[in-house]
Amino acid sequence: MTNNTPLTNNTGLSKSAAPGVANSGLATQPDNHFDRKGLVQIVLLGLLFLVPVAAYFLGHIYYVNLASRITIIAMAAVGLNLAIGYGGMVSFGHAAYFGLGGYVAGISAYHAFNFTPFMTWPVNVPGSDSMLVVWLVAILVCALLALAIGAISLRTTGVYFIMITLAFAQMIYYFANSWPTYGGEDGLPIYLRNGLPGLDTNNALTYFLICFFGLVLAMAITSRLMKSRFGAALTMARLNDVRLATAGISPYPIRLVAFVISAVITGLAGALYADLNGFVSPTMLSWHFSGELMVIVILGGVGRLYGPLAGAVLFVMMETLLGGMTQYWQLFLGLVLLGVVLFAKHGVMGWLAGRERNE
Amino acid sequence: MSVTLLIEQLLNGVQLGTMLFLMASGLTLVFGVMGLINLAHGSFYMVGAYATAAVTASTGSFLVGLGAGIIAAALVGALVELIVIRRLYHRPHLDQVLATFALILIFSEGTRWIFGSSPMRLSPPSWLTGFVTLPGDTRYPIYRLMLIGVGITVSIALYFLISKTRLGMRIRAGESDREMIGALGVNISKLYTLVFALGAGLAGLAGALVGALQSVQVGMGEPVLILAFVVIVIGGIGSIKGALFGALLVGLVDTLGRVYLPIFFRTFMPPSEASGVGAALAAMLIYILMAIILAFKPKGLFSAHD
């Protein structure tokens, strides 16, 4: 036990806002483990694509839907990873955006199904059963909410940031829980899955491919973003915001934009999740779900492009397999998580693909 | 509304506040001294309540049960610190959140495995049942008055512990400069275990006392944990004074909001709607309060680290 090691990095004292996620790599740095890492990544993504396709043609629809679920949760975690891993903003409230995206899909479908307008004043806004409309609205709503929450929360750092994001998510959770119009705690069913022009979204494989496309797109955006000047600034804001400031760049707007993009990705995943389940409820907004998303990000490896995917695969598989074995499955889930955090410091991807940097 | 109702609600708010303080003081100490964010603090609350219920049932004495509850929570806390928590001190907050989240799952399901799914029986002892009549013909339960008394006693004891004893001196030293006390030759790992066990014991005390008023069941620690976090964030993390102030503020705002918001909405809305809207807003009230305070004071009202 090296207990007299300086611990300043963990306190509110440290100026580098981020409760140090310093061991996650710079995306721009050359990679010493390209071969092994590249192989693991290709295998991971390839399996996620091939297994459901094969399952579909063998007639096992269940596994296609399970893969869709993994894909969507991975996408939500990709969003959170942008905030936590790359931006150093430990948000404990990303369920808010996930749930909000879900509610956009649910509320829109509800009005389209009942032929009632969403609002009549000042302009008439009807519901819609088109995914394109739902996604667009989800992006807008989540971006606006994240802008407001981020603007206030980013004034704080460290544990305060963790807790204020949690507080905002709890507000929205309680609101959804007690607001009767859209079902309150009972949630809101989506009778007919929203549609896309030219596609049969009710087909399990088609829907999986839509989700898969969403996930790949989210990962591509994250990757491009982190290779850009913006990404470099965000990384610098995480590692040393004083130096960034001396370069004439204010860290606050950089972080805020990253936070909003992160929320939008998670919100879109929420919209997809609602359509997958045909159902949206306040559980999607609960702090337990925020915690699970964090768990997935850490499980996979913080600040790694493929980390959320690896984490989601592992988490959902554990949930499914353990749940079938014993009614005390959450106990074993907890033990596995504890083991990962204590002994596999760099997550599943760190273990599989080697460390990201010269650590 | 009548004055007696207001007095009673103020007492209720203070009582909720004192119990929140028992939870929050441990959380804030652990954060202040060790820099650890502990989501599993609610589990010690649950352990305290279960141990008290089990021992009270077998010995028939609430006081013996209460003692057992505090000791059990403190012991479990010390054990958890030795096995898990001390590996987390120089880890990022993120790892601490994940590890303690995992501990919640382990404690909740472990408790269910041992004690079963049914809620446990735990009632106040007969000598603490009944009520006293306060001025203005307000009847107030003796047990709740006792809770307020315990809360005040613990606050004073904590004050003396921290400001007058050697242990308190080390805790204060640890809060302001961790490297320093190591250099001074204080056995830090023992200090950390002690502080963690103290926090767990206080949570266990809260769980046992409140358990007699509420339902002793798996997951009982989670709502109070979230409230305790709100308290310490409002008060300023690491500050005992902030925890006390935050606890009373949250207790009063939550209690009064629940009663007076529906009444307020009733002045201009139909009663059934007003009740619903008022209750919904009351549920969000303390989070709104917290967001407002942090928007203006990003480090809470009494930050220890500023």
Added chain:
Amino acid sequence: MKKITHFGLGLLLSSSLVTAHADDVKIGMITTLSGGGSHLGVDVRDGFMLAIEQSGRDDVNVLIQDDANRPDLARSLANEFMQRDNVDILTGIIWSNLAMAVVPAAVRQGTFYLSPNAGPSDLAGRMCHENYFNVAYQNDNLHGAMGAYMREEGYERPIILAPNYPAGTDALAGFKHLYEGEVVDELYTQMGQTDYAAEIAQIRASDADSLFFFLPGGMGISFMKQWESSGVDMPIFGAAFSFDEILIKAVGSAAIGARNTSLWAYDLDNEANHRFVEGFREAYGRTPTLYAAQGYDTANLILSALDVAHPDDQGAFREALRAADFDSVRGEFRFGPNHHPIQDIYVREVVEGDDGEPTNRLLGIAVEDIQDVYFEQCQM
């Protein structure tokens, strides 16, 4: 009979290994076995499995999974049962919000769903379905019956209390519907609230002559304990959801004297019930709750229909379910046009039992042949 407790677990473990014969019947049970409120799921499961065991049939495979009280997990488990295991019948869900997540999609895909507990109003009304059968109650039944009972007993100024969520507002609406008079006030608490000092003070400050509350699970325990120590002297009434045998044991003396409506009581005098209560006590060593009774009835309804037809013959099996030709532990039982029960609702009082522990004692019938009000909206 010890083996029966391991029966469910054994099935859990072997759920993917079951090699079914062509005409075997597969039943998927999704229920809440972990987290808060899991004693409801445990009792539904145990009651259900007792009936299967007593029937002696070995061609009925029951697969059991835990939903941890999470709608999205319940939905995923339903997919697993329907798409991977090809179950014929789904059952087991405890909570209304989980039922709303699972049932509409499941019955549309041609699977039968039999509800052993939750009965949200949408599923009784505009979203009813020919493959959905509720073997428990429509959510309003017990609250409405208590409203009628309190009116008959001459209470003139009740104050009513429930959590602020759909089942809570429905409960108070259901109560008022059959109480038919004015209530002094209606109070809404937060979902999962643990401290009721504020509400109790308001009740004391009102001039009500009686209290009706709907606070299921742990909320009810907390409320009654705090009610006892507050010194308010007012008779209390509720639905059985706050007064099952397990909850009142946790409440202790504070529950004594409370009256509650239930669709079943363990001291109900009929042959099926004797067989059930004795069998349950022998197998599990405790007195069954109404959830166990509902699980037991659900299983027996399924078994009675299986004697007539296999679920593959959907039309015939559905008719057999509709006929409800089984010996219900609650006496008479039949389905209304929306496949929800038309049944007597009883009143019970919590008394001190022979062992000094609180227990329910049957007082009589509150309302005969109660039927929900939503069946007119149902078009099958």
